[in-house]
Amino acid sequence: MKIKSLLQLYENLQDEERIITDVLRHIITDNLPPNCKEKISFSVPYFYGNKGICIIWPSAIPRGGIKKGVLLGFWYGNKLKDIDCYLMHGTNKQIFYKIYYSAEEINERAIVKLLKEAVAVDIGFAKRAKKKMK
Numbered sequence: 067m068k069i070k071s072l073l074q075l076y077e078n079l080q081d082e083e084r085i086i087t088d089v090l091r092h093i094i095t096d097n098l099p100p101n102c103k104e105k106i107s108f109s110v111p112y113f114y115g116n117k118g119i120c121i122i123w124p125s126a127i128p129r130g131g132i133k134k135g136v137l138l139g140f141w142y143g144n145k146l147k148d149i150d151c152y153l154m155h156g157t158n159k160q161i162f163y164k165i166y167y168s169a170e171e172i173n174e175r176a177i178v179k180l181l182k183e184a185v186a187v188d189i190g191f192a193k194r195a196k197k198k199m200k
Contacts, residue, residue: 068109069106069109069110069127070106071106072091072106072111075087075106075109075110075111075124075127076088078126078127079124079126080126082167082168082169083124083125083126083135083136085169086124086135086136086166086168086169086172087111087122087124087136089169089172090122090136090138090166090172090177091104091111091122093172093174093177093178093181094113094120094122094177094181095113097177097178097181097182098113098115098119098181098185099115099185101115102114102115102119102185102188103115107121108127108129109127109128110122110123110124110127110130114141115185115188115189115192116188116189116191116192117141117142117188117191118141118142119140119141119142119181119184119185119188120138120139120140120141120181120184121137121138121139121141121161122136122137122138122139123136123137123139124136124137125137131156132165134167135165135166135167136165136166137163137164137165137166138163138164138165138166138177139161139162139163140153140161140162140163140180140184141160141161141184142160142184142187142188143155143160143161143162143163144159144160144161144162145187146162146180146183146184146187147183148162148180148183150176150179152164152173152176152180153180
């Protein structure tokens with residue numbers, strides 16, 4: 067089944083995954099600039115500006131690569147400094163992530179710091195595109 071709305075997504079999640087997903091969504095939407103948008107892509111929340119910024123993938127949704135918890139992935143995590151070493155570097159060379167198993171594990175300050183970095187990277191994509199047009 068392809069999920070097309072947040073309501074439909076939440077209906078398919080167990081309590082803890084629903085809470086984690088909701089908390090992460092609120093942190094992200096509260097801290098992304100107005101030009102950034104959210105859409106449901108691959109049945110999960112996907113946030114983008116000029117390009118992809120981050121994605122929230124609950125384990126209940128197939129093809130996420132995790133068996134338990136909720137993954138917060140940064141689309142261009144390989145370009146983030148992540149000086150606190152908050153993100154995991156799996157086999158994907160580009161997407162770096164953190165998996166949460168309970169809402170209590172969520173470190174809002176660390177996520178906000180990474181979001182600011184990710185937005186700066188995203189702005190850099192737009193600047194490079196403008197230079198190429200000149």
